[in-house]
Amino acid sequence: MGMESSARSGILVVSFVLLAFLNISPAAAGGEGEKVLTLDRSNFTETVSKHDFIVVEFYAPWCGHCKALAPEYEKAASTLSNHEPPIVLAKVDANEEANRELATEFEIQGFPTIKILRNGGKNIQEYNGPREADGIVDYLKKQVGPASAEIKSQEDANSLIDEKKIFVVGVFPKFSGEEFENFMTLAEKLRSDYDIAHTLDAKFLPRGEPVDKPTLRLLKPFDEQFVDFQDFKVDAMEKFIEEASTPVVTVWDNDQSNHPYVNKFFGSSNAKAMLFVNFSKEQDSFETKYKDVAILYKGKGISFLFGDVDAGQGAFQYFGLQEEQAPLLIIQNAEGQKYLKANIEPSQIASWVKDYVDGLVKPFIRSEPIPEVNNEPVKVVVTDSLQDMVLNSGKNVLLEFYAPWCGHCKKLAPILDEVAISFENDSDVVIAKLDATVNDIPSETFDVQGYPTLYFRSSSGNLLPYDGERTKEDIIEFIRKNRDGHADLVSTESESVNADSVKDEL
CATH class of the missing domain: 3.40.30.10 (Glutaredoxin)
Incomplete structure (x- = not known):
């Protein structure tokens, strides 16, 4: 299965809608001689283990957003290399087959993804900061400092609190005790997501009344502007912040x-x-x-x-x-x-x-038009033809879920063409493809979490995901093994293709 980008509904919306149309472009990898370290499976663990703090970007060479901010990431790396102590920025080509295990380990569901690794890689956090050089530098400098800053005056508050951002502050009669310790634990856990501070006096803060007991105050630029919370269990505070920091x-x-x-x-x-x-x-x-x-x-x-x-x-x-x-x-x-x-x-x-x-609205199902002409070796399936061509076809169907921009899909396309041609004399076998970016997929039937995803449905209704190698020989062998029917008319000429040459193309 391909891991180029998640196809789950929420993540897809973030990947395609947010990144592409808000111009939020995470940092990218650069070329030789740069300050950004190049990591791969062979040196990743050893390198990370030597650093108390290292930032790692997982990218793909074909990714437009990865390319767009390469100079910004490199510029930030150059600046941060002079920080005391130096802050290291690194990159991993998660598109490379050899690095797939790293991508899986770090749950990379789309490109680019940036992680902050602390304590030799023992603690992992998402990078949720800006995407331009100066912003990256400022954000990471805060990340290597204390998780929570102390506010000792109104001037401190003015310099720390951005009126357009969420700000988390703990108000305490003294900086000790269970409540304060739990707050600092929370601050360390959420430091990459929020700006956090603590103070002995709420009067320094721009909003809210004075308090006489430990209080967590969330300042926000929307709705009620601030909200207080006084349950200092770590899980309770985290849940409160998550809910209260979301606008109505x-x-x-x-x-x-x-x-x-x-x-x-x-x-x-x-x-x-x-x-x-x-x-x-x-x-x-x-x-x-x-x-x-x-x-x-x-x-x-x-x-x-x-x-x-x-x-x-x-x-x-x-x-x-x-x-x-x-x-x-x-x-x-x-x-x-x-x-x-x-x-x-x-x-x-x-x-x-x-x-x-109340369940009275019918779902909207997105589908491309059923093609009037469908005579290529690999047949085109759309949502409106999925039942007839795949699920109720009575044939053995190998179906690819793909995205037009997907690099792995493009590499697989000629191989699927060859597989389809190999079965051209066998009317019981169909090789097909569905563009999952413009057709809705029944999630109760197909679990599509990346592109390309391949499923095989036998003529008797047995549905199997294909997890094998993406070579002509392996795909043909899988179809032979799992198909129903008497005919097995794969051409012998097609089997003579050198497997190693196909693997090289992948």
């Missing part, structure tokens, strides 16, 4: 300061309600009614996003929608099913969301 309605527009919350929205495991309107014409007429609905369902497993049609072009492309359908409300549930209401009116929002919750 996440706004997706061209304001860069909103983009971290959009990222957080798409990374949530909740069902996702997304209302897209033309902000220049319709924002005011929709915003209040939509927020009222979001408040009604807060804490009930649905997150709400309010997006400008202009800023949300990526979402329209991802869901296969047209701008003419806006104002448009679409809900994607935790299983990836989609429900939509095109040209919705403000007065219809509450009733339509209630109908969705």
Whole structure:
């Protein structure tokens, strides 16, 4: 199975919608002679074990976002090499076959992914900082300092607290005791996600009343502006911060300061309600009614996003929608099913969301048109033809789920063509492909977590994932072994292809 990018619904939205259309481009690998260390399976463990703090980017050479910020990553590495102590930036080509185990170990589901490794690799955190050189430098300098800074004055608070960002602060009568120790444990755990500080006096903080007992205060640039919490169990504090740092309605527009919350929205495991309107014409007429609905369902497993049609072009492309359908409300549930209401009116929002919750709205299933001509060796399958051509075809079908931009898919394409030609005289065997970026996949039947993913369905209905080598010989042997039927008409000429030459191409 390919691991180029996750195809699960939430992660795909982040990868294709956020990265491609918010211009959030993580750092990239560079060429020879750079300050960025090159790591691979042979030197990764030894190198990481020597560093208390090292930043590692997992990338792919074909990845556009990886290429885009290569100079920024290199510039940051050069600057940080002069830090005291030096901060090391490294890279791993996770597209390389030899490094696949590393990619699996670090749960790399898309490119690029950046990890912060501490204590010789014993502690691993996500890099959630900026993507330009100066921002990378500033973020990582904070990461090597204390997990929580002390606020001793209003001036300290002014210098540390960014009014456009979430800020976590612990207020204590003294810097000792169980509550303070738990807070510092939490700070270390969440330091890559939030700016964190502690203080002896809440009067230094820009918002909130004085307190007379240990209090965790979350300052935020939306909704109620601040919220206090006084259960200092680590898990309870972490859950509180996660929930309280999510806006009732996440706004997706061209304001860069909103983009971290959009990222957080798409990374949530909740069902996702997304209302897209033309902000220049319709924002005011929709915003209040939509927020009222979001408040009604807060804490009930649905997150709400309010997006400008202009800023949300990526979402329209991802869901296969047209701008003419806006104002448009679409809900994607935790299983990836989609429900939509095109040209919705403000007065219809509450009733339509209630109908969705009550199970009265039919899912929207995205499919390309069934092709009128389908005479290539590898047959084209779309969602609307999946039943007839694969699941109910009565044939032995090898089906590839692919993405047009996927490098591994492009390498596999000529091999599948050869396999299909090998079975051209056998009407019981079909080799087919489905573009998973524009066709919805029934997740209850197929588990597609990367591209390419191959499944084989025998004529009797036995469904198997293909996990073998991506060579013509191995695929043919798999089909022979698992097919049903009497005929086995694979051409002998096709079997004479040198296996090593095919593997070299992969």
